[in-house]
Amino acid sequence: MRGHNFLIGQYVPGDSFLHRMRYLYKLLGMAVVGVLCYLLPLLFPPSWLVLGLLLLAVLLLFMAARLPWRALLGPIKLLWPVLLILGAYQCLIQGFIAGVLIAANILLVMLSCVYAASLLSLTSKSQEILDGLTSLVRPLRWLGADPERFALTVSMMFRSIPYLLGAYADVHDAAKARGLERSVKAHLMPTVISTVALAQSTGEALAARGIGD
Known part of the structure; x- marks a missing residue:
């Protein structure tokens, strides 16, 4: 099932400079x-031009890391409905020309941030992420924070979200095969059951290791 395959993680092995770079630097x-997505439009209008250059720089890093092209297509497949709705809304409110420019800015900002986050996960092993987050939170130990538990919680969140998206995709395919692609019940109940099963199995695994007591 695609949902279970997502749980493995997205790391793509490689020997590029991004793969070798420390997680905190990435x-x-x-x-x-x-930050640049916020500042560049204020400092260097027209914003679509500078944001396009920023996105180009992120894409060049993708090429430098020698990552598969499917990693570039994935976010577009997920984001295009949202971008289409936002673009139509802006055109309706601001007028066609102004709406298209605003929609272009939104598109460039979202893709730049999503691809930057993808670079982070695609070039970082799970243990690197845990170690990096632990180091980041360690100064807060004097406030009572537990760096190891925080890193584990964030790691579980990052893994659970794609798992649930994949589980929903499996449910949708199964419902479509039965001619129930428009049925809310056929989508909702199996997805909820998969979510509860994931939570129970995760809790049991943590309890077996003495975590969370």
Whole structure:
């Protein structure tokens, strides 16, 4: 099932400079992309031009990391309905020309941030992510924070979200095969059952290792 395959993770083995870079540096780079998405339109209008250059820079990093092209197509397949709705809304509210420009800015910002986050996960092993998050939270230990538990929680969240998306895709395919692609019940109940099963199995695994007591 695709839902269960998603649980394995998205890391793509390689020997590029991004694969060798420390996780915290890559995390900082992703944060820089997010900040630039906010600052560049304010400093260098027209914003679609500078945001396009930013997206181009992120795509060049994809090429430098020698990642598969399907990693570029995945976010577009997921985002295009949202982008289409946002674009139509902006055209309706702002007028066609202004709406298209605003929609283009939204598209460039979303793709830049999503691809930057994808670079982070595609070039980082699970253990690197855990170690990096643990180091990031360690200064907060004096406030009572548990860095290891925080890193584990974030890691489980990152793995659970794609699992649930994949589980829904499996349910949708099964419902479509039975001619029930428009049935809310045929989609909702199996997805809820998969979600509860994931939560129970995760809790049992953590309890067996003495985590969460």
